[in-house]
Amino acid sequence: MKHVHSGKVRDLYETPDGLLLMVASDRISAFDHVLEPDIPDKGAILTQLSLWWFGQLADLVPNHVVDRGPDLRSVLCRKLTMVPVECVARGYLTGSGLIDYRRTGMVSGVALPEGLEDGSRLPEPIFTPSTKAPVGQHDEPMTYQQVVQQVGSDVAEQLREITLAVYRRGAERALERGIILADTKIELGWDADGVLTLGDEVLTPDSSRFWPKDTWSPGRSQESFDKQFVRDWLTSPASGWDRANDAPPPRLPGEIVERTRERYVEAYQRLTGTTFTG
Template identity: 55%
Template sequence: MTDTAVQLPGWRHIYSGKVRNLYEPADSVPGESDTLLVVATDRISAFDHILAPGIPDKGKILTQLSLWWFERLADELDVANHVVSTEVPAAVAGRAMVVKRLDMFPIEAIARGYLTGSGLAEYRTNGKVTGIELPAGLVDGSKLEPAIFTPSAKAAVGDHDENISFAVMTARIGHETADDIRVKTLQLYTTAERIARNAGIILADTKVEYGVDERGVMTLGDEVLTPDSSRFWDAELYRPGRPQESFDKQFVRDWLASEASGWDQASDTPPPELPDDVVEKTAQRYLEAYRRLTGRAFN
């Protein structure tokens, strides 16, 4: 399912992001309903581009895994989440949920327990990640103890999120709110890292989003701890100093960045279509992440 605006009885389409489509009740005043319908498509994005084709069943895996994590985290953490119901139109069954409409903060709340990706690139430049000074001599995949909070500012679709310091985040949303988000995010990461490790997966980093509901309660929204929003590594094969075997969309990023794709990321040309084998191997990684974490096969 890759359409940006599937017509759904009883719901009015209001927004399409890189992966998700949002709807509000058709009988509500536009922009004023208490709930939304969030539909996860099979679209996949990398390097701020939406790629083609999509990954089969990806939207269902993201939704089902998010629901699993929301339930697990509710048992261990003092943080509300936005899920209201999984009773959704038949056309989007398994890939959608009804959620609270939140006033979202324009922040990607990122926790890093291992150094890689954009954090590694920044570290190699100045020894820091979003202003946090790290020990010398770290390599790709080095464990960070304790985990660090490295926020970014959300960008519009097609633009690149901007890594920012905690001081900048505080200036934008206030000290009390920023501190609450940092504490909650690091608690979430620590809890999820333990759960994932017990399933044979290293949770290298993750990004989550928060908003406030109609009562002003800080609430976890969007997706949580999926292969789109996190880096999942095979714990058995983990070796610092090299790229890790992963169960996330890093496989797609690596292919796009390789000579095999023929794509120049610095150019204005859109990325090429993903070959069948890249689509299939990516789908298998998402399925394996789901299987290992939940302990059950996806169906």
């Protein structure tokens, strides 16, 4: 197989018959940096959870999966021409959306009610796209009109409809398992027939924020089953990281690595209702 591309988390290889083997590594990234060390079993959890979700979403949108790969971390998939927009849906206010809201009263140009706090549930899920920045650069929020200007009104409407449909289905399934899906990012591309297709990963702790329903309380940072735990440690005094001066991030302590793995495993097991065996 020919190596095609390596991202922050995934490696792509082309097979002799023109398909792609997508391998999820155990690498973890935050704030546009790949961190050290790896999180054990993370790649397998991302791939197996994505495969489960692709099945849950199959009636909403086609996906790129052809078959499972030779191990738990890999999947054989069709090539897609990726849409040049990050498709994000939010049902709750936090993260970069909260920063945008506090500054403008809007998120990606969508006006929101006054008085919302960190963790507030939004009146309805919203489509909050962003740019697809090159590796090492930051994605920037986009308004819906900017998406229209980039891909046209018909494609923009499809992107919004699919993204919100995926979010709503994911939020519904997660809530049945006692988990709040705060927000999620999906990757869409056109297949060989020009059909918008779900690619990459979907509804994993790397691409979504998952919160325990029984501890959710607006007005503070929420407990989570995702890599927000790592972000929180990196921005705490305990890490000693000077982000303002572009210093390289510190190495993750063993305790943070293990507790992050535990959160990924718990997300997988609670969402799918099955035991992760690694």
